[in-house]
Amino acid sequence: MANKNKFDCIIVGGGATGAGIARDLSLRGLSVLLLEKNDLSEGTTGRCHAMLHSGGRYVYKDKIAATECAIESEILLKIAPHITEMCGGFFIAVDEEDVEYGDIFEKSCREAEVFCEELNPQEFLAQEPKCNSEVKRVFRVNDGYIDPFLLTYYNAYDAKLNGAKIKTYSKVENLLLKGSDIVGVEYYDKLKNATKEAYSDMLINATGPWAQYLEKDLELERPLQISPTMGSLLVIQNRLVDHLINRLRKPGDGDIFVPSHQSVILGTTSIPKNYEELDHLLADREEIEYLLDLGEYLIPSIREYNLLRFYSGARPLVASGGSPREASRKFEVIDYEEEGYSGFITIFGGKLTTYRLMAEKVSDLICEKLGIVKDCTTAGKTLPGGERKVPMKTFKEKLHVEGKTAFDMQYKWGTFYNEISELCQTCIESYNTSGKPRMICECEHVTEPEISWVKENLHVKVIDDYRRRTRQAMGPCQGQFCYYKICDLESKWTNKTHNQIIDELTAALKKRWKTESHGGDFIKKQIKLSKYLYLLGGNLNERF
Ligand SMILES: Cc1cc2nc3c(=O)[nH]c(=O)nc-3n(C[C@H](O)[C@H](O)[C@H](O)COP(=O)(O)OP(=O)(O)OC[C@H]3O[C@@H](n4cnc5c(N)ncnc54)[C@H](O)[C@@H]3O)c2cc1C
Structure with missing residues (x-):
């Protein structure tokens, strides 16, 4: 055997x-x-900018990495159309030094076979009015976003x-x-x-x-x-730009904005770390202020918007002995x-x-x-759900949801909408929700059939796992008004005890709100509140 x-x-x-x-x-x-x-x-995968690099960022110092990015991002757009957004990107010059770098950038793009095209700054500002109106030079590139x-x-x-x-x-x-x-x-x-x-x-x-x-x-x-290098990112509540905005200069700190679902992500920094520190990376107030200062060069009004959360990851860079920014990708x-x-x-x-x-x-x-002779097929074989791009209209019709929810769904589920639609029917029949699926996370528009589908298909083990698969709890309330509903579903779908569920809830909330922990016992109060909402609401099987 x-x-x-x-x-x-x-x-x-x-x-x-x-x-x-x-x-x-x-x-x-x-x-x-x-x-x-x-x-x-x-x-690191879940703690990055999630930018589908056109290669533009690395053309000057790292041509091989730049060309690899250009080729691979095209492949990913084909094999994963349901989780990528080809929003396009701009490199913008905001001071004279950036303007000079423009010529080097253009030449390096040509050498690395990375697409770039110079654009009139006014034309750019018409598309991205929140960006610095003093912009002096602009290049368009093929940057995109992918759900990591x-x-x-x-x-x-x-x-x-x-x-x-x-x-x-x-x-x-x-x-x-x-x-x-x-x-x-x-x-x-x-x-x-x-x-x-x-x-x-x-x-x-x-x-x-x-x-x-x-x-x-x-x-x-x-x-x-290996030289692990921490980079921190700030999630700003509104989607302030529709394209990726890069500063036109050699890679540096705080020089990229990536539109991501309902928000934008500003990053990043570059701080060498030891192995022992890797499981506990977190930016401090000084690093956040530093990023916001740099972000103002690209979007001057950035401080007027809500900072939703921040997170940090460590780049697994090949050690070079020099500055981490110089290390090869x-x-x-x-x-x-x-x-x-x-x-x-x-x-x-x-x-x-x-x-x-x-x-x-x-x-x-x-x-x-x-001694196995088998060729790689992944460059041509679409990822599950990505057989074709499914339009928003289909989600609206088949899953009985409104525009914003359908917009979010089209960047997650692709052709799996069919399977989710069957679960949707069951969900509509079990609750009095006027012909619409029950909403679990109001901020990120996540419905119960989606939660139910990921439970069956995407290897969910504990309560915290739903968030990464659906974006539940990633919006402005950071889970305050949805975790208790998730707990209720988990108690219905599994044979976990209430104590187990509360332990998982506590662990999930601690992770979610660790960036609030500077606020004394705030996190403890939040955990108590969610726990009571679950025990009072979920446990008595009442529906909210
Ligand atoms: C701040 C920042 C921004 C970035 N932005 C971008 C970007 O916009 N675009 C881009 O293309 N790239 C970006 N990157 C780089 C990219 O995130 C990484 O190159 C990529 O995610 C690395 O993936 P990985 O699977 O190799 O490593 P990881 O995602 O780190 O996976 C390694 C896994 O191993 C697990 N593990 C560790 N030890 C053990 C063990 N003993 N047993 C079992 N499991 C273990 C860890 O838990 C982890 O999940 C960024 C990186 C950082 C830090």
Whole structure:
């Protein structure tokens, strides 16, 4: 009998890279186990700007990375039309130094084969009236936005359809060695509170900025040279611009605005961090003020709008010894065979935009090592739900929702609207909601059938997992008026006890409101309030 704990390949790390590798390898017929210590996409992938890079940002210093971005973003627009927004971007000069950089930028774009086109500043301001009216020079580029969470979930979903096993909340703690062969891993399953083992012919370390941890038991002449660099981002409540706005200069701090759903994201900074700090990254007041000061160069009225929340991630950069801003955005694949250990590969560096290419390169190497002759298919095979772009009108009609809700839905579910529509019917029949599905999150327009669909399909394990899959609790109230409804549904759909649900709710709210924790016992009050709303409302089965 085949050992169910033995796989062709184990992948550690469930960010876009790990999920992309799981999809690529399972499409080539390999048996795969993906282990992630938290939820999928909860690492750097879920803490980035989510910009689909045209390559413009890197043309001057990093032409290879720029060309890779240009090619890969075109591929992603084709294979994931349901979670990408090709909003286009602008590089704008706001002072004389920026103006001079314009010529270098244009020449570098040509050399790296990255599209750019100079535009009259007045024409630009007509499209983006909130931007600095003193703008002196403008280039249009093909930047876009991609939902980093759903990108990861749809990769994992497809991997699962092709036989992969996904285990979240499972932290790999040790490598299992037989002599100098790496034959598996020991991991801690947080949900079951148990230590387990799994075995494989090949082990892939796709843990991004955490990558050096898995090397801890190996004696290496050339250990990984990773320089984790924190970048912080501010989420501003209104969608102030409809295009990505970059400052026309070499990459620096606070020089990008990305429109994202109902808001805009301003970033970022670049602060070197140690491995020990990676799980607790958070900007301080000084860093926030610094970002807002820089943001004012691009959108002068930025401080008039609500700062919804802020978050930080760490770039898994290849260490260069110089300034993090100078470090390359290229990626590296390390084969430990060269150090005398077989069966172990690490991939790190790169960008979200190039995750598919990274997955392809590492999967090619794995196949070569295992003697499997199967080509990569991910550049041409659409992600689940992305078979075609589904218009807003269809969501309105089939899911009985209004314009804003339909607008948000079209960037999430693609052709899955059909499955959600069936759940919608059940939802409408169970509640007195005048022929419309029950709204769970009013701020981000998330309905019960969507919550129900992700529960069945996108690997939800705990209450906090709904947020990343649907954007529930990401709007202005930050979950105050929807978490208790989620708790109610979770108690209906699972056999979790109320104590378990309250523990999960507390954990979710602590994460959601950690940026409020500077406000003394504010967070404790918020948690109490949500808990009582759930116990009074959800527990008595009353509907709100
Ligand atoms: C501030 C910022 C802004 C950025 N903006 C952009 C952008 O706009 N566009 C773009 O293309 N790129 C951007 N990037 C880069 C991009 O986010 C990353 O390159 C990409 O998300 C890395 O994905 P990954 O899967 O390799 O790593 P991660 O997403 O970090 O995944 C690694 C995973 O491994 C897990 N893990 C770690 N240790 C273990 C263990 N022992 N056991 C099990 N699991 C483990 C972690 O929990 C994590 O989920 C940005 C990065 C930052 C920091």
